[in-house]
Amino acid sequence: MTITSPLAALLGVTPAAWALIAVALAVGSLTLLIAWAKVQPLLAFVAAALIAALLLGMPMESIPKSIDKGIGDLLGSLIVIVCLGAVFGKLIADSGAAQRIAAYLIGVFGSARMPVALTLTGFVAGIPLYYNVGFVLLVPLVFSLVYQSGRPAVAMAIPLLCGLSIAHGFLPPHPSPTALVAQFHADMGRTLFYGMMVAVPTLIIAGPLFAMTLKRIKAEPAPMFRTGLRDEAELPGVFNSFATALLPVWLLAAATAAGAMPIEDPALKSLVAFLANPMIVMLIALLVAVCTLGLARGQKLPVLMSGAQDALRDIAPILLVIAGAGALKQVLVDSGVSAQLGSQLGALPVPPLVLGWLVATLIRICLGSATVAGLTAAGIVAPVVQASGIDPALMVLAIGAGSLMCSHVNDSGFWMFKEYFGLSLKDTFRSWTLMETLVGVFGLIFVLILSAFLG
Numbered sequence: 001m002t003i004t005s006p007l008a009a010l011l012g013v014t015p016a017a018w019a020l021i022a023v024a025l026a027v028g029s030l031t032l033l034i035a036w037a038k039v040q041p042l043l044a045f046v047a048a049a050l051i052a053a054l055l056l057g058m059p060m061e062s063i064p065k066s067i068d069k070g071i072g073d074l075l076g077s078l079i080v081i082v083c084l085g086a087v088f089g090k091l092i093a094d095s096g097a098a099q100r101i102a103a104y105l106i107g108v109f110g111s112a113r114m115p116v117a118l119t120l121t122g123f124v125a126g127i128p129l130y131y132n133v134g135f136v137l138l139v140p141l142v143f144s145l146v147y148q149s150g151r152p153a154v155a156m157a158i159p160l161l162c163g164l165s166i167a168h169g170f171l172p173p174h175p176s177p178t179a180l181v182a183q184f185h186a187d188m189g190r191t192l193f194y195g196m197m198v199a200v201p202t203l204i205i206a207g208p209l210f211a212m213t214l215k216r217i218k219a220e221p222a223p224m225f226r227t228g229l230r231d232e233a234e235l236p237g238v239f240n241s242f243a244t245a246l247l248p249v250w251l252l253a254a255a256t257a258a259g260a261m262p263i264e265d266p267a268l269k270s271l272v273a274f275l276a277n278p279m280i281v282m283l284i285a286l287l288v289a290v291c292t293l294g295l296a297r298g299q300k301l302p303v304l305m306s307g308a309q310d311a312l313r314d315i316a317p318i319l320l321v322i323a324g325a326g327a328l329k330q331v332l333v334d335s336g337v338s339a340q341l342g343s344q345l346g347a348l349p350v351p352p353l354v355l356g357w358l359v360a361t362l363i364r365i366c367l368g369s370a371t372v373a374g375l376t377a378a379g380i381v382a383p384v385v386q387a388s389g390i391d392p393a394l395m396v397l398a399i400g401a402g403s404l405m406c407s408h409v410n411d412s413g414f415w416m417f418k419e420y421f422g423l424s425l426k427d428t429f430r431s432w433t434l435m436e437t438l439v440g441v442f443g444l445i446f447v448l449i450l451s452a453f454l455g
Contacts, residue, residue, distance in 0.1 A: 005057035019056070019337045026052035026328070027376070031366040035410045041317070041372065045324025049331040056335040063331070070330025071323045074375075077182045078175070078322060083312055084282035085173045088248070088289055089129045090311035091304065093137045095293035096230045097241035098125045102141050104238045114145060115159045119207040122163025123199070128245045130175075131168040131413065133314070135161065139420055143221050153219035153421055154431050155211045161417070162207035162435055169370060169400040170195040170443070173248055173282055175318050176371045177400055183329070183378045184385055186392035188278050189256025192249065194393050195400075198446045206438035214431050220422030236293055244292050247285040255281065321371050329379030352388045353398040353451060356381045357444045360402030368410030374403035394451050401443030407436040 008018035026048045033044035046067060053063045092098050102121040109117035121141075126134050138160055146153045172178045172192050181188050235241075255276035263269040274280060294304045348355065359380050364373035377399050385395050407414050408429070413436075418428040 005055060007055060007057070022052055022055035023332070023337060023380070025055060027363065027366065030328070030376075034372075035366070035368065040320070041369070042320040042324040045321075045328050049324075049328045052328065052337070053331045053335060056331075056337050058331070058335050062334070066330050066334040067327040069334075070326040070328070072326075073330070074179065074182065074326030075319065075323050078179055079319060080279050081173060081178060081282055082175050082315060082319060082322070084279070084286050085128075085175075085178075085248075086130065086311040086315035087308040088282060088286045089133050090307045090314075091286070091289045091293055092125075092128045092245050093133055094307045095289075095297070096235040097245055097293055098129060098134070098137055099141065099230055100235040100238060100241040101125055101245060102138060103232075103235070104241075106145070114151065114156065115208040115211050118142065118145075118156060119159035119163050119203060122160035122207075123167055123203055124163075124242075124245065126164040126167030127171060127249055129164070129167075130315070130318075131164050132416075134164040135413075135416060135420075138164070146221070152215045152217065153221055154217040154423070154427070155214045157417075157421065158211040158214060158431060158435050159207035161432075162210075162439065163203055165404060165413075165436060166199045166203050166206075166439055166443075169374075169404045169439070170199050170397055172252070173278060175315075175322060176374045176403065177396055178278065179322055179325075179371075179375055180378050180396040180399055181393075183375070183382065184392035184395055186396050187256070189252045189259070189276065191393040191396050192252055193256070194450060195397055197450055198397050198401075198443055201446055202439055202442045205442050206435055210435055210438055217423070217427045217431055221420065236297060240292055244285075244289050247288055248281055251275070251281045251284060252278070318371060321369065322375060325372060325375035325379070328376065329382075332379050333382075351448070352381070352384050352390045353394060353447055354444070355384060356395050357398045357402035357440075357447075360399045361405040361440065364403050365406050365408070366410075368407070368412070368414075370403040370407075370411075374399050377402065391451070391454070394447055394454075397447045398444060401440050401447060403440075404436050404443070405440030407433055 005018055005022070008015060013021065029051050030044055030048035033039040033047060034041055039047070049067055049070070050063065053066065058066070101124055105120050105124075106114060106117040121138065122134070125138060129137065139157065142153065142157045142160060145151070146156055168174050168176065170177060172181060172188050172195070177191065177195070180186070181191050255272065258272045259276055263272060290304055295301065350358070356377060360373045360377035363376050364370060381395070381399070385392055414428060414432055417423070417432045418425070423431070
């Protein structure tokens, strides 16, 4: 479809150039609305979608339908998965399972290897926990270890937070990679498997190795963080904690492996397909967690469900961001600009995976939100994925790496780290921003290596 905007004809601009101008103006408006005017992201996305639609000459009567379709299509496939994941993560946090995982790993590795233990803690706990939940839950543990050992707080925290960040950007069932899987129609299990292969070496470099350079940064954590950990007797067992927290991973891996086998029985094949559905995986994991971490330990169901209410309230802003990104993406698709930009970008002498990473990086720098950056980039590069034949799972990871790049003052994670650790802006850039940049750069490098290996 060719862009036929009256404004383009009036200004004497070619359709291709006008498509770029319109997208730049829409994304620029989105940036200003979110970062400067502090407009709620869903409203900002809808406004940006309207701007893009009008500039691109879409029939006015079709604009609301396009926005509705974008929101409905994306949320329709995600809302149950994301909400189940939020409740599951809340249960892992409230039960003390994440604290038990952290304490066990630190006990195994010892004081001298605490950065390694914290790296694994962040990564393992980050699989079921959303980033903000993991941050609030595990940072008090870091401070407790700092007070006990006298080690530098930033050098201790960076490995843990690196693990949380990588899980958030690369691994389903987190909202951003799960949404990217849905947009690109990638296989969830394969994406998780590839994500693990990319995440581990990236985590080693950006976590404990990078943390060795941060020992001279002085932090002043608030005294209130000396408390907040649960008593040892109140925590679930080690096996219970690990098995339950990682259950979604085991279920997805098992279902993917079973799906790859030649199954002739139609009923068994249907059952495997049913159990491989991410919604069913998360539902099973949640039901098991309610039993193993709640009911079996004497907790009442109404108490557990009160935590579920809190989790759904906390996840609502993320769902609204996903909804808004779907609206803008659908306008770009229905107007024809997505296909036109895709063909133009695909003609550039840049590998598709690098292109997806670069687009996500630029949006991340402008907007701050990793989720927004990933979902917006997906709408722009989707035609490139179809035209190039690149494995959608690899594109999910490349965009995920780009969406974590260069966290700075427009990212809430930047300010959480700064305020919790009492750092100056300079030291926050030296530690947090550089860590996120290393994750983005080496994440892309290992995605490209994996792509070359897979052929």
